[in-house]
Amino acid sequence: MAIPAERSSARQAVLQAAIVVACVALGSGCSRYRLYRVGDLPPELVAAPTENVETVDLSRLATYAVSNELIDRGDVLDVTIVTNFGTLASTTTPVRVGEDGTGEVPLVGKVRLAGLELESAEQAIATAAIQSGVYRSPHVTVTMKRQRVSRVTVIGAVSEPGVYELPRGDSSLLAAIVAAGGLAEEAGPDVEIRRPVRRGGAPFPPVPPQHGPSDSNRLTSYAESSEAAPRTLRVNLVTAAKEGSGGYFLEDGDVVMVTKREPKTIHVMGLVRKPGQYELPLNQDSYLLEALSLAGGRTLEVADSVWVIRRVPGENEPVRIKVSVREAKTSGESNLRLAAGDVVSVEETPLTFVVDTLSRFVRVGLSSSLPLF
Numbered sequence: 349m350a351i352p353a354e355r356s357s358a359r360q361a362v363l364q365a366a367i368v369v370a371c372v373a374l375g376s377g378c379s380r381y382r383l384y385r386v387g388d389l390p391p392e393l394v395a396a397p398t399e400n401v402e403t404v405d406l407s408r409l410a411t412y413a414v415s416n417e418l419i420d421r422g423d424v425l426d427v428t429i430v431t432n433f434g435t436l437a438s439t440t441t442p443v444r445v446g447e448d449g450t451g452e453v454p455l456v457g458k459v460r461l462a463g464l465e466l467e468s469a470e471q472a473i474a475t476a477a478i479q480s481g482v483y484r485s486p487h488v489t490v491t492m493k494r495q496r497v498s499r500v501t502v503i504g505a506v507s508e509p510g511v512y513e514l515p516r517g518d519s520s521l522l523a524a525i526v527a528a529g530g531l532a533e534e535a536g537p538d539v540e541i542r543r544p545v546r547r548g549g550a551p552f553p554p555v556p557p558q559h560g561p562s563d564s565n566r567l568t569s570y571a572e573s574s575e576a577a578p579r580t581l582r583v584n585l586v587t588a589a590k591e592g593s594g595g596y597f598l599e600d601g602d603v604v605m606v607t608k609r610e611p612k613t614i615h616v617m618g619l620v621r622k623p624g625q626y627e628l629p630l631n632q633d634s635y636l637l638e639a640l641s642l643a644g645g646r647t648l649e650v651a652d653s654v655w656v657i658r659r660v661p662g663e664n665e666p667v668r669i670k671v672s673v674r675e676a677k678t679s680g681e682s683n684l685r686l687a688a689g690d691v692v693s694v695e696e697t698p699l700t701f702v703v704d705t706l707s708r709f710v711r712v713g714l715s716s717s718l719p720l721f
Contacts, residue, residue, distance in 0.1 A: 382667045386675075386682050393660065393667060395687035399537040399586040400631045406530075408589040409522040409596075417466045420516055421447050422496030425461070427473060430487040442493055455482045466490045500598050502528040504606035505535035514598065521583065521596040524604045534630065536607040541581040543602050614686055616643035618694035619651040628686065636676050636684045639692050646673070651700050656684055657691040 384393065419425065428440040443451040449462030456477045461469050470488040477483040498519040503509045507529030514523050521539065525531065583596060598604070612628040621644030628634040636654065640646065656669040673694075675682040686692070 382665070384667060384669050386669060386671055386684050389669060393658065393669075395658075395685045395690075397685070398631060398633050399584075401531060401535050401537050401585060402631050404531075404537075404585050404589045406522055406525065406585075406589065408592045409585070410520065417492065418517070419445060419461050419464050419466070419469055419492075420496055421445055421449060421462050423492065423516070424494040425451065425469070426491045426493045427451075427453055428489040428491075429473075429477070429483065430489075431483055453477075456480055466492065496600075498598055498600040498602070500524050500527075500600075501603045502606070503603065505532040505608040506530065506606050507532055519598045521598065521604065524598060525606070531606060532608075534608050536609040537584050537586045538607045539583045539585060540605045540607065541583065541596065541598065541602055542605065543579045543581070543599060545579065610688065612688040614639055614689070615691045616640070616694075617691065618654075619647045619696060619700060620694050621645055621647055628688075634686050636671055636686065636692065637673075639686060640673070640694070643692075646694055648700050648703055650703050651694050651697070653695045653697050655693045655695055656686070657693065658687060659689050 384390075423445045425443045425445065426440055427443045428438055430438040439454070441454050443453055443461075445451045445461050449460055450458040451461045453459055453473055453476070456473060457480060459469075459473050459476045461472065464472060469490045473490065474483075474486050474488045477486050477488070496516045497513040498516060499511055499513055500519065501511050502524050506525065509528060512524065512527040514520075514527065521541070581596070609630045612630060612634070613625055614628060614634075615625050616639050617623045620640065623643060626639065626642045628638075636656070640654075652673045654671040654673060656671060657666050658669060659666045669684060671684050672682065676684070
């Protein structure tokens with residue numbers, strides 16, 4: 349059925365007027381935003397790559413070891429002194445190493461033992477016994493009866509949070525994480541070690557100088573605190589594992605908190621089939637084309653113009669990043685990496701408005717031409 353000329357001219361006039369209105373509407377209302385194209389995006393506005401904790405080789409955190417024969421404060425030793433080889437007369441006495449690093453050996457007195465290997469401790473006790481005049485030529489044997497343990501609290505994104513007793517020789521960050529069942533699925537890359545201030549407590553960095561690299565605090569940041577407040581050390585597991593510098597030594601009473609990743613959500617709106625909020629994978633990067641796929645794709649293939657609205661920390665107004673779907677499909681650089689909180693809007697343009705209007709006219713025309721009976 350032919351359309352009268354008058355009706356055809358009226359439709360063309362309405363269509364042209366609508367295009368003009370759309371052009372004006374689409375070109376205004378954005379002056380308060382800073383506008384960028386993908387290729388001109390400043391480094392500070394680029395979404396940071398995701399640090400994948402699932403791929404961290406935790407074994408690389410074990411960068412030092414403490415000998416089981418190294419005596420420390422709190423250890424209990426068995427000290428045996430043989431005074432007569434003919435009759436093998438001997439005495440065995442338990443000796444606790446105090447906080448001052450010395451042990452009280454019967455008849456001999458205080459002997460500095462902390463920091464010595466067992467063999468060196470035997471020599472130190474024998475020398476002190478001779479100097480005190482108690483024994484002329486004693487034979488001393490020292491064995492480790494009970495090694496001090498560190499009670500460490502592990503909380504946050506681990507499989508089994510709790511309080512764990514770690515042997516002094518293995519009181520490391522890695523041992524604490526393993527004791528707590530390993531990292532949970534929602535674990536982030538950052539770990540905080542909190543050390544309450546107490547008399548005699550060692551300050552950070554917690555890697556003993558004789559067992560770890562001198563520059564071990566390169567991967568850490570320190571929280572400023574008053575003398576009475578706990579001290580906090582922050583460690584990035586990904587960086588520490590890559591550089592093999594994560595052998596942090598824990599003390600009794602330390603608290604290890606594995607941070608959780610915040611859900612990474614974005615909003616997709618505009619000319620998409622399923623607009624709404626979507627949660628992105630925690631341990632991998634997400635890009636523009638993936639977001640459009642989550643939203644069911646575009647309603648019109650000619651909808652090429654996309655705005656990504658991104659909040660900038662410390663600034664009141666967000667920025668707008670213009671992206672072309674066509675360019676994103678042909679160039680990985682144009683397929684913008686998304687950040688948590690981004691709003692992805694597939695924009696209506698004069699071209700999409702015309703195509704949509706024409707398709708509506710076609711649908712109306714086809715439906716009106718169908719016979720009712």
